[in-house]
Amino acid sequence: MARNKHPEQTIQLILDTASTLFLQKGYDKTTLQDIIDATRLSKGAIYHHFASKEAILIAVVDRMGDFNSAVLAEIRDKKGPTGAEKLRELFRTSIELSFQGKILHILPFLIENPKFMALQMQSILGEAAPDYILPILKEGIADGSIHTDHPEELSEVLLLLSDLWLHPILRPSTPEQVRLRCAFFNQFTRQYGFELLDGDLIDAMAEFCRT
DSSP states (O other): OOOOSOHHHHHHHHHHHHHHHHHHHOTTTOOHHHHHHHHTOOHHHHHHHOSSHHHHHHHHHHHHHHHHHHHHHHHHTOSSSOHHHHHHHHHHHHHHHHTSHHHHHHHHHHHTOHHHHHHHHHHIIIIIIIIIIHHHHHHHHHHTSOOOSOHHHHHHHHHHIIIIISOTTTSOOOHHHHHHHHHHHHHHHHTTTOOOOOHHHHHHHHHHHHO
C-alpha cells in the first residue's frame, strides 16, 4: 500500500467533510459510510486517522476550540484595557462564539457523551482557566480593577459557572431561569469588582432559549 505523503491534508478533508455532513444531516443521521463516500477515501484511510465517528466528532469540536482559543488569546494579550475590561470582553466573546451555528448544531449530540463532558472539564481546569482567565485576573489585581486573594480558584469557578451552569445548551432552561442565573452570576462577581454579563448579552441568552 502506498504511504500517504500528506496526512495533514487527509485529516483536513475528513474533518471538513464531516463538519458539513453533521450540520446538514445531524450527527446521528450521518454514517461513517457517508463520510467515506463524500471524501472518496477508502475505509482504511479513514480508520488510519480516526477510530470511529465519535472520534471524528471530537476532532471537529477540538478544531473549533483551537480557533476560539486564538481569538481569546488576542484579547488576553491586548495592551491598554484594565484586567476587568479584558475579562468582560473575553467572556462576551467566548459566549458569542459558543452561540455560533456550527457548535450549536453539534453540541447537543456531545452532551450525552460522557467522554466529551470529561474532556470539557479537563479543558476548563487544565487549559482555559490557567491560560486565559488567570493571567487577566492577575493583571486586574495589579491595576486595582479586580479584588481577590484567590485568583486561581476564581478563574476556575468563573469558567465552570459560565461554561456549564449558565450555558442554555448544556443546561436547558427557560428564559426566566437564564435571567435569574445571570443575575446571580453578576451578583457573585460584583464582590470581586466586576460584572461580566451586560443587559444585551443576557437578552441574547434568554432569547436563545425562547427560540
